[in-house]
Amino acid sequence: MPRVSLFVTCVVDQVFPRVGLAMADVLERLGYDVDFPEAQTCCGQPAFNSGYRAEARQVAMHFLDVFRHADYIVVPSGSCTSMISHHYQELFHKQPEWLEQAAAIAPRVWEFSRFLTDVAKADDVGATFEGKATYHDSCHALRELNIRNPPRRLLSRVRGLQLLEMDKAEECCGFGGTFSVKFAETSGGMAGTKIESILRTGAEYVISIDSSCLMQIQGALLRAGSNVRTLHLAEVLASR
Amino acid sequence: MARDKILHKVRTALGRSPGQPTPPPPPARLRLPEVTLDQRIDAFVRALETLAGKVFVAASPEEALAYTANLCEGRTAVASNAPLLAECGITRLAAVQSGFHERAPLRAACAQAGIGITSADYALADTGSLVMFSCPAEARLISLLPPVHLAVVDRRRLLTGLDELYSLHPLPSGETSAMVFITGPSRTADIEQILIRGVHGPREIHVVLV
Amino acid sequence: MTTLEPQKARATLADANLQLAIYAATGRLMEKRKSSIDERDLPDYQELRSHAHELKKHTIENLDFYLEQFEENVNAHGGKVVYCRDGTEVADFVLNLAKERGARLVVKSKSMTTEEIDLNERLEQHDLEAVETDLGEYILQLAHQKPYHIVAPALHLTRYDVADIFTDKLAVERETVPEKQTLIARSVLREKFLAADIGITGANFLVADSGAVVLVENEGNARLTHSAPKIHIAIAGIEKLIPRAQDLATFLKLLGRSATGQPLTVYTSMVSGPRRHQEIDGPDEFYVVLLDNGRTKLIADREKRESLYCIRCGACLNHCPVYRKIGGHSYPWVYSGPIGAIITPQYMGVTKDPWLPFASSLCGACYEVCPVKINIPKLLLELRSEVVKAKARDGKDRLEKAAFRLWAWVMRRPKLYEMLGMMGAGLFPESGSRWLRHVPGLLDFGPLRAWLSQRDLPRPAARSFRQQWRARRKGAA
Numbered sequence: 001m002p003r004v005s006l007f008v009t010c011v012v013d014q015v016f017p018r019v020g021l022a023m024a025d026v027l028e029r030l031g032y033d034v035d036f037p038e039a040q041t042c043c044g045q046p047a048f049n050s051g052y053r054a055e056a057r058q059v060a061m062h063f064l065d066v067f068r069h070a071d072y073i074v075v076p077s078g079s080c081t082s083m084i085s086h087h088y089q090e091l092f093h094k095q096p097e098w099l100e101q102a103a104a105i106a107p108r109v110w111e112f113s114r115f116l117t118d119v120a121k122a123d124d125v126g127a128t129f130e131g132k133a134t135y136h137d138s139c140h141a142l143r144e145l146n147i148r149n150p151p152r153r154l155l156s157r158v159r160g161l162q163l164l165e166m167d168k169a170e171e172c173c174g175f176g177g178t179f180s181v182k183f184a185e186t187s188g189g190m191a192g193t194k195i196e197s198i199l200r201t202g203a204e205y206v207i208s209i210d211s212s213c214l215m216q217i218q219g220a221l222l223r224a225g226s227n228v229r230t231l232h233l234a235e236v237l238a239s240r
Numbered sequence: 241m242a243r244d245k246i247l248h249k250v251r252t253a254l255g256r257s258p259g260q261p262t263p264p265p266p267p268a269r270l271r272l273p274e275v276t277l278d279q280r281i282d283a284f285v286r287a288l289e290t291l292a293g294k295v296f297v298a299a300s301p302e303e304a305l306a307y308t309a310n311l312c313e314g315r316t317a318v319a320s321n322a323p324l325l326a327e328c329g330i331t332r333l334a335a336v337q338s339g340f341h342e343r344a345p346l347r348a349a350c351a352q353a354g355i356g357i358t359s360a361d362y363a364l365a366d367t368g369s370l371v372m373f374s375c376p377a378e379a380r381l382i383s384l385l386p387p388v389h390l391a392v393v394d395r396r397r398l399l400t401g402l403d404e405l406y407s408l409h410p411l412p413s414g415e416t417s418a419m420v421f422i423t424g425p426s427r428t429a430d431i432e433q434i435l436i437r438g439v440h441g442p443r444e445i446h447v448v449l450v
Numbered sequence: 451m452t453t454l455e456p457q458k459a460r461a462t463l464a465d466a467n468l469q470l471a472i473y474a475a476t477g478r479l480m481e482k483r484k485s486s487i488d489e490r491d492l493p494d495y496q497e498l499r500s501h502a503h504e505l506k507k508h509t510i511e512n513l514d515f516y517l518e519q520f521e522e523n524v525n526a527h528g529g530k531v532v533y534c535r536d537g538t539e540v541a542d543f544v545l546n547l548a549k550e551r552g553a554r555l556v557v558k559s560k561s562m563t564t565e566e567i568d569l570n571e572r573l574e575q576h577d578l579e580a581v582e583t584d585l586g587e588y589i590l591q592l593a594h595q596k597p598y599h600i601v602a603p604a605l606h607l608t609r610y611d612v613a614d615i616f617t618d619k620l621a622v623e624r625e626t627v628p629e630k631q632t633l634i635a636r637s638v639l640r641e642k643f644l645a646a647d648i649g650i651t652g653a654n655f656l657v658a659d660s661g662a663v664v665l666v667e668n669e670g671n672a673r674l675t676h677s678a679p680k681i682h683i684a685i686a687g688i689e690k691l692i693p694r695a696q697d698l699a700t701f702l703k704l705l706g707r708s709a710t711g712q713p714l715t716v717y718t719s720m721v722s723g724p725r726r727h728q729e730i731d732g733p734d735e736f737y738v739v740l741l742d743n744g745r746t747k748l749i750a751d752r753e754k755r756e757s758l759y760c761i762r763c764g765a766c767l768n769h770c771p772v773y774r775k776i777g778g779h780s781y782p783w784v785y786s787g788p789i790g791a792i793i794t795p796q797y798m799g800v801t802k803d804p805w806l807p808f809a810s811s812l813c814g815a816c817y818e819v820c821p822v823k824i825n826i827p828k829l830l831l832e833l834r835s836e837v838v839k840a841k842a843r844d845g846k847d848r849l850e851k852a853a854f855r856l857w858a859w860v861m862r863r864p865k866l867y868e869m870l871g872m873m874g875a876g877l878f879p880e881s882g883s884r885w886l887r888h889v890p891g892l893l894d895f896g897p898l899r900a901w902l903s904q905r906d907l908p909r910p911a912a913r914s915f916r917q918q919w920r921a922r923r924k925g926a927a
Contacts, residue, residue, distance in 0.1 A: 008915050010861075012915055013871070013914050013915040013916060014871050014874070014875075014910050014911060014914055014915075015908050015909075015910055015911055016908075016911070017911045017913065017914055017915035017918050020915040020919070021915070021918060021919075021922070024919075036916070036919050038864065038916060039864045040864070041860075041861040041862070041864055041867050042861050044858075044861075046857070047854050047857065047858060048831070049812065049831065049834070050808075050834065050838070050850075050854065051807075051808075051831075051834030051835040051836075051837055051838035051839075052835075052838055052851070052854040052858075053835050053838075055854045055855060055857065055858035056858070058858045058859075058861075058862060059858050059861045059862065061862075062861060062862045087831075090828070090831070139811070139812070139813035139814055139815075140812075140814070142814075143813070143814035143815070143817070143818055144814065170815075171771060171815075172771045172811050172813035172815070174771065174811055175811065176810065176811025176812055176813070177812075178808075178897075179808065179809075179810065179811045179812070180811075180900075180901065180904075181453075181896075181897040181900035181901050182453060182454045182455075182805075182808055182900075183453070183454060183455050183459075183772075183808070183809055184453060184455070184900040184901065184903050184904050185455055185459070185460055185463050185903070185904065186455060186459060186463065186772055186775050186776055186809070187811070187904065188903070188904030188905065189463050189469075189775040190771045190772070190775060190811065191904065191905060193473075193771070193775075215908055216905065218885070218906075218908070219885065219901075219904075219905030219906040219907060219908070220904070220905040220906075222885050222905070222906040223887075223904070223905045223906050242533040242534055242535050242539060242742075243531075243533035245533075245535065246517075246533050246535065246688065246740070246742045246746065247514055247517060247518070247533075249742070249746035249749075250513050250514045250517065250688070250746055250749060251514045252750075253746055253747075253749035253750040254511065254512075254513065254514065254749060256512070256514055256515075258514075260515075262512040262515040263508075263512070265505060265508050265509070265693040265694065265697075266501065266504045266505055266508060268694060268696035268697060268699065268700075269497075269498070269501050269699065269700050270696060270699055271494075287713075291716075340730055341728075341730060342730065343730055343731050346730050346731060347644070347678075347731070351644060364714075366713070367713045367714045369714055374725070374729060374732060375726075375729065376727075376728040376729055376730065379729070379730040379731045380673070380677040380731050380732055381677060381678065381731050384670060384673055384674060384677060402698070402699045402702060402703065402714075403699050405699075406695060406696045406698065406699045407696075409695075410694070410695060410696055411659065411660060411695055412660065412662075412695055412720060412722075413523070413527060413657075413660035413661060413662050413695070413720070413722035413723070416722075416726075417527065417721065417722055417723050417724065417725055417726045417729065417732060418676070418677075418719060418720065418721045418722070418732060419719070419720045420673065420717065420718065420719045420720075421714060421717065421718040421719075422716065422717060423712075423713075423714045423715065423716050423717070423718075424716050425716070426668070426669055426670040426716055426717075427668050427669065427716055428585045428586075428632060428668060428669050429602075429668075429710075430584070430585040430586035430589070430602065430603070430604050431585070431586075431589075431604070431607070431609055431612055431628040431631060431632070432471075432475075432608060432609055432628060433474070433475050433478055433602070433605075434628045434629075436628060436629050436632045438636075439585055439632050439635070439636055439669040439670065439671075440583070440636060440639065440640075440643075440669045440670035440671045440673075440674055441669065441670025441673065441674075441716070441717070442670075
């Protein structure tokens with residue numbers, strides 16, 4: 001079986017390690033040889049999105065060094081995947097040798113759900129999860145990677161899970177990295193609109209493929225006194 | 241002076257020199273589907289009625305005249321100098337003033353009239369639009385100032401849509417000083433997004449296809 | 451990292467009625483757009499977008515050629531082109547012409563370009579009355595307000611606001627029914643149209659091969675403005691050019707649908723010169739003012755000149771979750787929403803309102819709906835980088851710069867990163883809930899305080915993924 005290298009992202013590493021473990025569980029269950037390159041840290045997106053390109057570049061170079069020999073790099077985040085596969089091109093457009101490396105790595109970086117549906121060809125990973133859930137499209141997965149169906153296909157095969165679409169599935173949760181603290185009230189207002197839409201579905205769980213969106217959504221749900229819980233897709237798929 | 245400065249700035253920004261040749265633009269994108277006249281009429285009726293316009297398909301000039309006479313009852317009307325209106329006998333109706341050649345009397349009449357009657361150079365089936373080329377026979381204010389606009393159009397002038405129009409007339413400015421498309425009655429939604437018809441132009445539009 | 455939110459944005463967020471008004475109006479426009487580009491009605495929507503993008507790209511890249519071609523064709527039909535570098539030059543031209551012709555009254559149809567240069571104010575200063583005739587713009591002119599939205603200028607006002615404005619400014623009896631309010635405006639403005647000496651319009655497109663100005667509208671006020679007075683002046687930015695009349699088949703299909711969900715707006719006028727021989731009505735004189743006002747600055751940058759492709763449909767505003775929260779008046783200039791956030795800094799310089807490119811979650815909804823495919827998120831990111839560079843030059847925000855430098859340094863040292871992570875987790879010892887509503891006073895500042903002002907915060911995990919992974923591997927072995 002081919003080897004897959006996890007890039008768990010800094011958010012999952014430091015705040016939501018369960019997501020990374022769940023992702024590894026699912027991949028191992030499908031027979032993959034799962035590897036975690038320990039020198040990994042971050043993809044550089046926080047600096048890139050804040051306008052600090054030189055700093056982002058340094059972190060991106062580190063990423064490229066760490067994953068140079070990986071066959072498949074699987075990431076539990078649409079946003080970080082897109083940073084690597086799309087934005088590294090902009091970041092290195094004046095450094096041909098790094099641009100080449102970025103271009104070489106781009107096709108080997110896979111967002112977790114798309115890896116399962118398109119590479120592993122496993123819509124059904126044998127998961128069971130009892131409950132009513134709604135799916136939140138994270139913006140970068142949806143609009144930069146065009147990932148709309150893979151997570152829904154995977155969730156539709158989870159035994160016991162009832163998937164309820166919310167009316168504003170494709171509307172931003174308001175996280176946006178440093179935007180969430182630089183424009184806290186606007187970001188909070190956006191989260192408010194999102195959770196109203198979630199609550200209208202009557203779902204008990206919100207599922208997404210990006211932990212940072214879920215951090216925003218869960219934080220706002222708790223602040224609003226709601227019992228609705230957020231789960232990363234990997235956590236649902238790992239459950240039996 | 242400003243002209244030369246601006247053009248110079250544009251050229252500097254683009255790295256171009258005066259008179260430098262330009263590559264051809266991407267080809268125009270005109271698609272011409274085959275649609276029968278009956279289908280075009282159906283589509284036109286549907287499109288204009290969705291916009292609260294009224295369409296009457298007249299079997300003969302007499303029917304067009306009768307529809308017009310009926311609409312004009314109790315009101316005054318101004319008609320353009322389009323030959324089709326005279327052919328249908330519309331300009332001879334008692335309520336109808338026509339034959340204007342001067343700006344001032346035309347304006348005064350249009351400002352008072354209850355109905356403005358025109359023809360149109362074309363109609364567009366897929367959007368329910370009238371296409372009017374300003375010309376001595378077709379003044380602008382007749383379809384604009386009165387609260388009701390009636391257009392009598394030869395049904396053979398019914399095109400499928402914009403693409404067909406622009407392939408027939410690649411350069412309308414060679415033929416007219418103003419080409420206007422009219423698609424339904426004048427409307428606004430500027431107050432609380434509430435749709436209101438007849439804000440500055442006509443609140444009613446009737447199209448008779450002859 | 452300090453808060454950048456302007457006061458006006460916070461006030462808008464706190465105003466429940468205003469929130470509802472913005473949300474309802476933009477939501478309706480979103481729905482209408484969506485149904486109008488439905489697969490059955492417009493199967494080639496995506497191809498049209500690409501075509502429109504390519505046409506605009508080609509035009510801007512050869513703009514000098516098309517400007518001259520346009521001018522030649524306007525002249526050929528008896529009109530005149532006037533180039534102006536800024537608002538002062540435009541006002542001078544209009545005032546001089548008015549003086550020469552003895553003109554007293556100007557009627558205007560909606561034009562963002564004239565808003566951009568405060569034309570009305572400039573004309574009124576010299577006692578030339580200029581009346582806005584688009585219903586929304588007219589209401590705003592009476593109330594001395596700027597447009598709230600590129601397409602729906604009075605989106606933020608209720609019928610009761612309109613009633614107050616009309617009662618106050620027009621000395622009419624209070625009227626709160628929109629239909630009747632519209633009739634009041636119609637009758638006041640009808641008199642103005644018939645008495646006006648000059649009509650000033652903007653232009654949605656300038657057609658190079660025709661020397662024509664294209665005007666797209668629903669009310670009929672633009673038609674009246676260019677048909678009734680003896681002089682028609684169209685004022686447009688130089689970026690409004692398109693090569694051929696035939697290209698309108700592409701642009702018109704996109705503009706109405708993207709703006710208001712209409713396959714075609716009620717009126718589309720393509721005006722090419724004054725009235726011709728034996729025409730009964732129409733203007734005797736026709737002028738097109740081509741305005742620079744900073745546009746040439748935008749052309750120089752290969753990437754950012756894409757912002758000049760904009761056809762001002764307003765779809766990016768309607769779909770922007772930030773615009774929908776903070777509204778149009780929180781933006782510093784007349785162009786609001788995502789398009790405003792990319793063009794304002796380029797016109798005004800990135801240091802004038804440095805927060806603007808950061809006021810976005812980068813969700814990409816604007817790019818997704820843009821009919822000419824302007825990659826707004828990409829341009830926002832480039833502008834952010836320019837802001838950061840400009841601030842570094844001016845010695846501003848040194849702390850943030852130092853923080854990102856340190857961060858990047860740590861991120862290249864995995865061992866140090868892991869150690870600092872453990873120390874960070876140590877600041878939030880486990881007790882009770884995984885999520886925090888408050889943090890210890892020592893930490894309660896800057897980003898953490900900003901985060902907690904809106905939502906709960908997850909504690910860092912007591913054991914990071916990498917620690918747990920090592921343990922798991924050991925267990926397996």
